[in-house]
Each structure stands twice: as structure tokens, then as C-alpha cells.
Amino acid sequence: MDFLRWDTPLQTVIVLLITCLCVYFVFFQPVKNKSFSLEVEFKKVNFMTYEEIDEILKNFGMETDKNQGDINDSSPEYVTAKVFINPIKDFKKSFADIDSKALETAFKDFFGRVHSFSVNPEENSLTLEIEKNLALDYKLRRALEQYNLSNSFISHDPANLLKITINCGEISISERGEIRKIFEKNIGEIADYEVKEQGTRIKLGLDLRSGTHLRLQLLPNEEVGIKVITPQIIDQTIMVLDKRINELGTFEPIIQPQGDNSIIVDLPEVQDPKAAIEIIQKSAFLEFKEQSTTDPSGWKTVMTGxxxxxxxxxxxxxxxxxxxxxxxxxxxxxxxxxxxxxKPIAIYFDGEQISAPVVQNVIPNGMGQITMGGGPNIKKNEEEALSLARYLRAGALPVPLKIVENQLVGPTLGKESLDKSLHAGIIGLAVVCVFMIFMYRVPGLMADIALVFYALVILACFTEYGFVLTLPGIAGFILSLGMAVDANVLIFERLREELWEGKTIMSAIKIAFNRAWAAVFDSHVTTFIGAVVMYYYGSSSVKGFGLTLALGTAVSLITAVFVTRVLIDLIAKNKIISSRWLYGE
Known part of the structure; x- marks a missing residue:
């Protein structure tokens, strides 16, 4: 391996420059993967208000009588309300005509859960009891909805329901003040409000932080001629999902194929995946239809979304x-x-007609509009318009999706896994370093320095190229540490034998590295091949292990053979240390 040997001082400078660059990437460059948390403590919360009840009742043509009724939140867990109902002006139905089941469902949708619910048509009143915890969470999510943060993870202090932590995506400086004002307006008086910004330079997998893990199965769609799931269909589906999920404002989603017909979707910091699942599974197939010439009551698709x-x-x-x-x-x-x-042109979305405007003139510029259905619920129409626009921008799924796996990882579990993994890595590295110095003295110390260089290069690769570090990935990293040391053990044992035979230090170093090269190279190549196979054919967790092991094996070959040799040559040639015993004799 003399082809690797040229000017030792120049090689030393190159190693130092690479080290400085890696140190910058790992420790000093701006943080890319930021996460934010809102720390909020309320003095008082309006868990339920007459205005909110009116917002629900107006969809039924009713409103509350503000002069009667009572809302009681003195219980530590529940809010009880008894309200009296009147029809809205010019609304012809009475309270007795309202479907009580539909009304109860509307209250459940708004407050999260209704502990008890009853209506009294004789006195035009309803009585309900809601849970404070859920009602507050729903209020927070509604307040955060306009900032695409409604899927954030919300946790309460066990000792104080009104002390809340919201783990969410990025919040701009201007939005931080706006969110506080919305909280004070819609929820209650704030005692303390703080936005904490955290970040990692390395993108972490879900097993090292909180979030939702989904595995989606792609199903054939024979209606459009797709009988087999091909790699092109998988790529197209991933592209659509990426656009849709990013519309939600989800922080750093990870979407990757698995096997022949599955896709893995990891949604960091999302602990309430209901909205994400809905937007992921929706086909979002838009059709423009004209009346059939043979059957006036039938429609024929003439253009799609x-x-x-x-x-x-x-x-x-x-x-x-x-x-x-x-x-x-x-x-x-x-x-x-x-x-x-x-004549009318009907517009269908996922098989349902949403409008059928009559064409007045030719539309040559490719601009048009889809009017949402009428009805008294203006807010619902606006939400449907926002949702439809989002789907149309992202595009339709080429095939249906079936969720076959849905797992939640809490922030406590993720942090615990990360802390334990870091401790294991640090302890393993320290033990290996002590062992190498004890067994091989100066060469062992140089190998330890090369090992630190190796760790910096690996971390810099994860930082700069956006690789996702998972728990199996950390295992692969620690295993490749052992691979790097294993190569040095082969070389240093050979060095010891050459010194015992009476060769000079420089001659022994040269022979040891040359004769150990073949064994070191072969062992690294076989490990690298196994790691590549795991990456291409393994599941998502095995991929993380395979990627880190492959990368670590390639880098460890360079550090164990090249960097260690440069450091030992630098000391031996300059006779900084001349004791043969310190070189392992």
C-alpha cells in the first residue's frame, strides 16, 4: 500500500483541514433541523362559552338565551352547562324538531368528548358535561389551525392542567406574538408564555424523538388500468404524499419506499395523526364531466385534475x-x-358532484373556479375550499392506500432512547480507547486519535447530506467503530512482530502496514457488501443499520489505514518518540 504514501507533512495538513471542516459541520454550522415548543401557563381558561355553543347551534338554526342558563367549571375535571335554546329569527323549526343525536355529535366534534348530554324539549333546554382536558386541547388546536400547527403534540403538567407544552413545527417570530394574542382572545388569560427553540444538526428518526409512524400498502387500481404496483407508481405516490404532507406544515416528514408495494411515512412531532391519515388516504381524483349526447341524464368524463x-x-x-x-x-x-x-359542466371530486355550473362563454385562458356547495354553514364551506385547493395542488394518488401499521412514539420515550444510545456510544468509545493505549501504547494512542477523526467524519456526513439517524443506525455506527479498531489490531500485532525480529522502527511500520493491508481490505469489503444488501433489501429499520454500517465501514478503512499511518509516520520520522517499547515491542 505504498501508493498511499507520499509527502507526510502535506498529508498531515490534509487530515487537519478535513478535521476542521468536520468540526464545523458537526458543532458550529447553523442548525438545520429545528423544532419549537410553546410553554404556556394560563391563569384562567374559558373551557366553554355561550359564543361557542351558539357556533354549534347556528348550524341547526338555533341560538342560546343569554338571560337564562348556567355554565359551571368549578369541578377539577368537568364543565357542566345548562342552556336554554331559541330558534334563530325567521327559522321555522322548533327546538323539538332538532335531531338530538346529530346535536350531540356536533358537540362531541367541537369539544372532543361529551361526558353526559340530555335535551328537554318541553323547556327548550339542553344539559351537557364535557372534559376540561380535551376541551382545552381542542381549543388549542383550533387556535393553531391557521398556522398549520393543529397536529402538534400537546402535553399537560400532571400537577396543573393549565400548564401546557406544545411541541410543534417552525414558528416565525411574527407568528409567536400572534399566537399569544389568539390564545388570550379565544382561550383565556395567560400567566406565562415562552417559545423554546431546539434543534439538531443531525436529522433524527422517530425512534429517537416523538411522532407518528405509518406503513402504507399500495393497492392496484384496475379502474384506471393499474393492475401491478411498479417502482414508477411508488415514486409517483411518494411525490404526491410529500406535497400533501408538506401542506400540513408537518416538520421534516420522512417518506420512503419499503419492499415492492409499501411506503413508510414518519411524521415527527405529530401525536394526533387523524388529519394526516385523512389527507394521506384521500384519492383526490377530480373530474370535469359533460352531459352524454346519448343519455341526457348521464355524464361523461372529459378532463381530470x-x-x-x-x-x-x-x-x-x-x-x-x-x-x-x-x-x-x-x-x-x-x-x-x-x-x-x-350547458352544465359537472365537477366531481372522488366520485361526488361538488358543482355543475352552466357555461356562459368559451374559457380560453385556462382559468376557472369551483364554487363550494351553499348552505348555512359558511365555515364548513370555507374549510372544504381550503381542503380542495390543497388536494388539487398536491395531485391525485395513482392508486388507493391502505394503512397497515400505525404507531405512536412519545417524546419521553424518544428522548430516553437517544440519551441511552449516546451514553452507550461514549462508554464504548472510551473503553476501546483505553484498551488500545494499554495494549499498543503510542500506536494505540494514534489509533484513538484516528478513531475520533472517524467519528467526526461520520457525524459530518449525517449532518451535511441529510441522512436520518435511527436507533439501529447508532448500533451500526458503534459496530463500525469496532471494525476500525479491528483493522488497527491486525496492523499493530504485525508491527510488534517486526520489532521483535529486530527491524528498525520505520522499517517495521512500513512492513506491518503493507502486509496487513490485504486482510484489512478484504474484511472491510465483505462487511460493506453485507451492509449494502441490508440497505437495499431490508425494512426501514434495517436500512438505517445498513446505511450507517456501510458508511462507517468505508470511512473506517480510510482512517484505520491512512490516517493512523500518517500520524505514526509523523512521530517516527521526526523521532518525537524513539523508544521501541512505546511502539509495542
Whole structure:
């Protein structure tokens, strides 16, 4: 391996430069993977208000009588309310005509859970009891919804229900003050409010922090001619999912294929995956249909949503979605509108008709709008417009998805796993370093320095190239530490034998490295091949192990043979240490 030997001082400078670069990447460059938490303590919370009850009742044409009734939150766990109901002006139905089951469901959707619920049509009143904990969580999520933070993990201090930690995605400086104002307006008086910013330069997997882990199975869609799941279908599905999940504002989602027909989706910091699952599974298939010429009551699909370039929700003059078509779609849409003047074009979303406007003129510019269904629930129409625009921007799924695995990882468990893994790695590295110095003296010390260099290079690769570090990945990292030391053991044992035969220090070093090279190279290559196989054919957790082991094996070959040799040559050539015993004799 003399081809690796040239100018020792220059090689030393190169090693130092690489070390400085790695130190910068690992310790000093700006943090990329930021996470935020809101630490909030309320003095008093309005768990339930007449305004909120009215918001629910207006969908049924009713409102509360503010002069009667009572809301009691003196219980530590529940809020009890008895309210009297009147019809909204010009609403012809009475309270007795309202479906009590539908009304109870509406209260459950708003407050999270209704502990008890009863109506008294004779006195036009309803009595309900809700849980404070859930009601507060739902209030917080509604307040955070406009900032795409409604899926954040919310935890309460066991000793104080009103002391809350919200782990969430990135919050801009301007939004921090806005969120506080919304909390004070909609929830209650705040005693303490703090935004904590945390971050890691290395992207951590879910097993090292909190979040939701989903495994999705792709199912064939014979209606559109997809009978077999191909790699292209998987790639297209991943692209659509990535766009959809990023629309939620989820922090650093990890989406990767697994096997022949599955996709793994990791959603860090998301502990309430209901909204994410809904947006992931929805087909989002948009169709423009014209009336069939043979059957006036039938409809024929003439264009689909894949021709939409952009879509935005708008609430001026009623909730609607304004869309822009691709050049190809604009040309096609102009032809469709030209032959359907004074006729309706129906717009279907996932098989349901959402509007059927009558064409008044040819639309040549590829611009149009989809008006959401009417009805008294304006807020619902606005939410549907926002949702539809989001789906249209992300695109339709090529095939249906089935969730076959859904796991939650709490922040406490993730932090505990990370802490234990770090302690194990530090202890393992320290024991190996002490062993090498004890057994091989100066060469062992040089190997330890090379080992630190190795660790810096691995961490720099994870930092700079965005590799995800998982618990199995840490195991692979620690195992590759052993691989690096194993190579040095082979070399140093050979060095010891050459010194025993009476060779000079420099001659013994040269022979030891040359003769051990073949064995060191072969052992690293076989390990690398096994790691690559695990990465390409293993499950998501095995992939993390395989990636770290492969990367660690490649780097350890360089550090064990090249970096260690540079350091030993530097000391031996300059006769900084000349004792043969210190070289292992």
C-alpha cells in the first residue's frame, strides 16, 4: 500500500483541514433541523362559552338565551352547562324538531368528548358535561389551525392542567406574538408564555424523538388500468404524499419506499395523526364531466385534475377554489366549454358532484373556479375550499392506500432512547480507547486519535447530506467503530512482530502496514457488501443499520489505514518518540 504514501507533512495538513471542516459541520454550522415548543401557563381558561355553543347551534338554526342558563367549571375535571335554546329569527323549526343525536355529535366534534348530554324539549333546554382536558386541547388546536400547527403534540403538567407544552413545527417570530394574542382572545388569560427553540444538526428518526409512524400498502387500481404496483407508481405516490404532507406544515416528514408495494411515512412531532391519515388516504381524483349526447341524464368524463397547474381557495363572494390549468389543459378546456355553451359542466371530486355550473362563454385562458356547495354553514364551506385547493395542488394518488401499521412514539420515550444510545456510544468509545493505549501504547494512542477523526467524519456526513439517524443506525455506527479498531489490531500485532525480529522502527511500520493491508481490505469489503444488501433489501429499520454500517465501514478503512499511518509516520520520522517499547515491542 505504498501508493498511499507520499509527502507526510502535506498529508498531515490534509487530515487537519478535513478535521476542521468536520468540526464545523458537526458543532458550529447553523442548525438545520429545528423544532419549537410553546410553554404556556394560563391563569384562567374559558373551557366553554355561550359564543361557542351558539357556533354549534347556528348550524341547526338555533341560538342560546343569554338571560337564562348556567355554565359551571368549578369541578377539577368537568364543565357542566345548562342552556336554554331559541330558534334563530325567521327559522321555522322548533327546538323539538332538532335531531338530538346529530346535536350531540356536533358537540362531541367541537369539544372532543361529551361526558353526559340530555335535551328537554318541553323547556327548550339542553344539559351537557364535557372534559376540561380535551376541551382545552381542542381549543388549542383550533387556535393553531391557521398556522398549520393543529397536529402538534400537546402535553399537560400532571400537577396543573393549565400548564401546557406544545411541541410543534417552525414558528416565525411574527407568528409567536400572534399566537399569544389568539390564545388570550379565544382561550383565556395567560400567566406565562415562552417559545423554546431546539434543534439538531443531525436529522433524527422517530425512534429517537416523538411522532407518528405509518406503513402504507399500495393497492392496484384496475379502474384506471393499474393492475401491478411498479417502482414508477411508488415514486409517483411518494411525490404526491410529500406535497400533501408538506401542506400540513408537518416538520421534516420522512417518506420512503419499503419492499415492492409499501411506503413508510414518519411524521415527527405529530401525536394526533387523524388529519394526516385523512389527507394521506384521500384519492383526490377530480373530474370535469359533460352531459352524454346519448343519455341526457348521464355524464361523461372529459378532463381530470392532472391538468391543473395551481389552485387557491378564495372566500370573496362565497367560498370557491380558483384554479389555473396547464397549457395543454387550457387548450382542452377551451374546446370543452366551446361545445357546452348554455350547458352544465359537472365537477366531481372522488366520485361526488361538488358543482355543475352552466357555461356562459368559451374559457380560453385556462382559468376557472369551483364554487363550494351553499348552505348555512359558511365555515364548513370555507374549510372544504381550503381542503380542495390543497388536494388539487398536491395531485391525485395513482392508486388507493391502505394503512397497515400505525404507531405512536412519545417524546419521553424518544428522548430516553437517544440519551441511552449516546451514553452507550461514549462508554464504548472510551473503553476501546483505553484498551488500545494499554495494549499498543503510542500506536494505540494514534489509533484513538484516528478513531475520533472517524467519528467526526461520520457525524459530518449525517449532518451535511441529510441522512436520518435511527436507533439501529447508532448500533451500526458503534459496530463500525469496532471494525476500525479491528483493522488497527491486525496492523499493530504485525508491527510488534517486526520489532521483535529486530527491524528498525520505520522499517517495521512500513512492513506491518503493507502486509496487513490485504486482510484489512478484504474484511472491510465483505462487511460493506453485507451492509449494502441490508440497505437495499431490508425494512426501514434495517436500512438505517445498513446505511450507517456501510458508511462507517468505508470511512473506517480510510482512517484505520491512512490516517493512523500518517500520524505514526509523523512521530517516527521526526523521532518525537524513539523508544521501541512505546511502539509495542
Amino acid at each position: 392532472d391538468k391543473i397547474k395551481n389552485a387557491q381557495a378564495s372566500f370573496a363572494n362565497g367560498a370557491h377554489v380558483a384554479f389555473e390549468l396547464t397549457p395543454e389543459g387550457a387548450k382542452q378546456f377551451a374546446e370543452i366549454t366551446e361545445r357546452n355553451i348554455k
